[in-house]
Amino acid sequence: MSKQKKDTKTPKGEQTRTLILNTALDLLAERGYEKTTMRAIAEKAGVSLGNAYHYFKSKEHLIQAFYHRTHQEHLAASVPIFEKEGSLKGRLLQVLRLKIKTLEPYHEFAGVLFKTAADPHSPLNPFGQDAAPIRRDSIQLFETLVSDVKARLPAELKAELPYLLWLYHMGIILFWIHDRSPKHARTYYVIDRTVDLLDRLITLASNPLMRPLRKRSLQFVADLRALELAEG
Amino acid sequence: MSKQKKDTKTPKGEQTRTLILNTALDLLAERGYEKTTMRAIAEKAGVSLGNAYHYFKSKEHLIQAFYHRTHQEHLAASVPIFEKEGSLKGRLLQVLRLKIKTLEPYHEFAGVLFKTAADPHSPLNPFGQDAAPIRRDSIQLFETLVSDVKARLPAELKAELPYLLWLYHMGIILFWIHDRSPKHARTYYVIDRTVDLLDRLITLASNPLMRPLRKRSLQFVADLRALELAEG
């Protein structure tokens, strides 16, 4: 869990804050991002426009709360999966399907979410410092997923796998955002196929013959991550 | 070259259009995206605000012209590389370094560019229909790069490689956008390392033993591309 610096100083304030947040998430799910104006949120919450900005620095910061909330949902729903399913492939498959299902109600505005997320200056940027706590939480899900998996994996692969899987899962979400097929059938198809390929690739990479290339690749990934942490 | 449906009907109109475009690109390079307002563009071009919107449906459409222009620059500068360098690895290395160098002056606002690009609804979205002509041009660069390469490659790999390399090059750009190291040294480091890895991976994938996995993977990529073309 990431620590949260409070910007409310009284219970009343806290109450107003959550009221605004809940109203916002309702409207977002109902109308999408563009049509959910700050004015509409304030009005429906029975609060002045300026007051909404007192609790959330910007519309994007309001969205960050969404990130956090859906992640918590997903995390909670993932735990039972790990208990029933022991294989990496099975876990990945179910966790990813579940993720998409969790995000489902917000597909229409998830694009805008990623849009702002791709901007290095945005607080939503998943690679940036502002989102570091959420990112850590998010990667941790894959650490749990990998940690007690049955198959034997080379140590250096096992160390970097959570991060790589997190990146991969971001890619799946990106695909889903662009997927306008009915019920997002394509995304589920892509998940099935890529998880299968990934599983085979991991098996291949675990082969002793692959050791030099594997080491080289993973060392590079580790270097990158170190740089990321050092300077953002 | 992609066909361009004209939205100007007279020479005068064409003149005004390019005037606005040039002014916009100047201001963008000079001030960045946010500070380059439509009003500022119109004013500096000596044209009314509404008139700018007569020639460009939106600010984002104006940016599309930037995409196109820098791509043309990059393409022109790439041709000599192919004449001097025959190896896939060497070509990739030089083409990617060149791309970053070409984009250099626009780093500050390239983030915003990618930001809007990640939104499925944006005309800038590189995966969307509006950008299809530019995407085709862009992929074509890698087709040229791959076409007369010296090394022998499996047919099905050679067929999909341009698209995969294009995707890869998008990833490099994404990294560059988030790279705030001096002179973007990190991006150049990442290019060097990943090109090396990619080259080894391609060699590996070309091994007859890898045929089943290779076929399976590439068939999947081909399927995806077909879907993309069919429905966007």
Place this chain on the structure above:
DNA sequence: GACTATTTCTGAACGCGTTCAAAAAAGTTC
């Protein structure tokens, strides 16, 4: 309970991207 400091809240304002009815200019046809 009065006085002060802090927090919560308001409403008007600003600059932005975008739209649109209508004026001005240019092209077309006789």
Place this chain on the structure above:
DNA sequence: GAACTTTTTTGAACGCGTTCAGAAATAGTC
């Protein structure tokens, strides 16, 4: 060159996210 159509151009307007000075409410202190 007059009557028309089409294209180009204008300027005012709209709704948006955001900011801010200051009012109202609350908390803290004696």
